[in-house]
Amino acid sequence: MRDDFPDLARRALRDAGYSTKAAAREMHYDPAYLSRVLNGKQRPSENLAHALDSLVGAGGALAGTLLSDDDRKRVARSAENPSRLDAGTVDALAGVLAAYRRLDDSVQPRTIIPATTAQMREVTRLLRAARGRHRDRLADVASEWVQFAGWLSAQVCAFGEGLRLLDEAVELADETGNGTLAAQALNFKGYIARQQGRPRGIARWFGAAATTPGAHPAQRIGDYLQAAGGLAEMGEAGAALRLVEDAEKLMDAAAGLPPPETAYWLTPDFNRMNMGICTLALGRYSEAADHLRAGLAGLPAELRDAPWTWEHKAALRRAVAAA
Template identity: 75%
Template sequence: MIEVAMLTREVTRVDYSGAPPVNPQRFTMSDFADLARRAIRDSGYSMKAAARAMNYDPAYLSRVFSGKQKPSANLAASLDALVGADGALAATVLNEDEESRVARSAANPSRLDAGTVDALAGVLAAYRRLDDTVKPESVIPATVTQTKEVTRMLRGARGAYRDQLAEVASEWVQFSGWLFAQVRKDAAAVGLLNDALELADEIGNGTLAAQALNFKGYIARQQNRHQGIARWFSAAANTPGAHPAQRIGDFLQAAAGMAAMGELDSALRMVEEAEGLTDKAAALPPPETAYWLTPAFNRLNMGLCTLELGRYREAADHLRSGLAGLPEELRDAPWSWEHKDALRRAVAAA
């Protein structure tokens, strides 16, 4: 955890002022090298063993892992398959056109174009998917770098696409906060989520604002602070512009906090509010910035809520169904461990 602690201090010292020193190579070599090296290690491979498994020259692999050579598309795909990242690792690398666009925008952020924003959003989407299969500690270093690069670009951005880049930047900052929350670097996580919230408010994006508040509720739950759980999830549920699927999950998790404090009437009213949003949420796809908010995922939230209400059999049913309903690639994600533990407690108490 020493490395993570050092990165935490680095994040809290980020200076967004001055000309944005964005380096497109960050998106093609250095960060991919770091992600791939850590993913290989987490999967139990040495570099030589990985080279043998993929039938690649160890010297070539060494150059890629050290950030001295850009990975070929075939190598990126092979590494991805080796660690079981389901395409996410390979998708963190920009293609030539995307790299060229990012380079132009890096050199002159005032002439930011839509292609650059799309490219940076695509890298972020890949990182989010990678978080579902790789340990958060292994995603943090490259994420910190990416977040600093994108927010610095935003500092100098002008024109019609500036707000779109602000959305992507808010997501990057929020994602960094989420990763730090997972490894219990709570102070750094809260600071990042506050920054993400400010960016979301600046552009009036209720979905992003609600998600940042949701993650603050998650931190409160890890700290076993019931009042904080109720406060932050309630704030998320009542954020203007929040998606109905977000509001369902947030009301249920706020209700869990209220129930834990003995405020059962308030908790049950929140459950009713969540249930009243079911049809509205079902009529809409999940928000792109919170793609995991499916009906199955909200069964998990209902499970956490009914567990705190003392309805143990009902909680076990919701948690069991929610876990079974997750896509296969998400069933062993580190964030799912909390729900698996809740299921064990519900079964034991039933």
């Protein structure tokens, strides 16, 4: 697996407004050493990785993208002999992916797209040659990598590439019958339709996500609400309200369940924001503002300024202005 820590760290420092010299001075490190790390000529110490992470406010996600020496060797062995893929390799790849997803909560999407795309290609290349009892789990990890790359493309309005990747992610999820991952990829297609202002696409893709076999109840709640928003924009208020009722019926079932690991953000507060998007489309502006305000306030502190919250903050401003 590629070591993209230098690229990620360099881009994150740039976005945070630090030159190499300024970052070294702030962290009390030798600028020459930091320069070698950022240019991929020297592997960072664990202390430096965490210092960089703290400097850019990544909450541990940047440091988490760096594989340990043992994991690097394990992944390299699997890459050389995919027929002997082991559980440790899959664990290492999944761990790095989890760090990338958390990094998306604190840095600009463009910062991590190049590294994400490169890592995705490495994992899917390994999957094509992999054999044995760990292959299905690797297929799930690959599906999530591809889905994540599609999500990042959607965030920077590269919609064609995003849709292509999300279709590929659905196919990979279907290989192993992973309804959670398939539903999330379809959800992201609904997100793209909303960014494009296509209410029929909103209703179609969120509706498909909500009815995907194996989808988590928390996913289905959010998907029903967002599909309802699409129907409301089409003037189908009655049909929209029926989907809201479907979502509300699932809330008790979801209340005692943690969100899926691959969609850790799907908390009740997050779905308050989905309810806000829905009620805004229904023209219930005060209600929408209340849901959006409560949902945003209920997010963990490390998520409140995530780039993906901007859509909800803009919706709150529209709701307040129209109320």
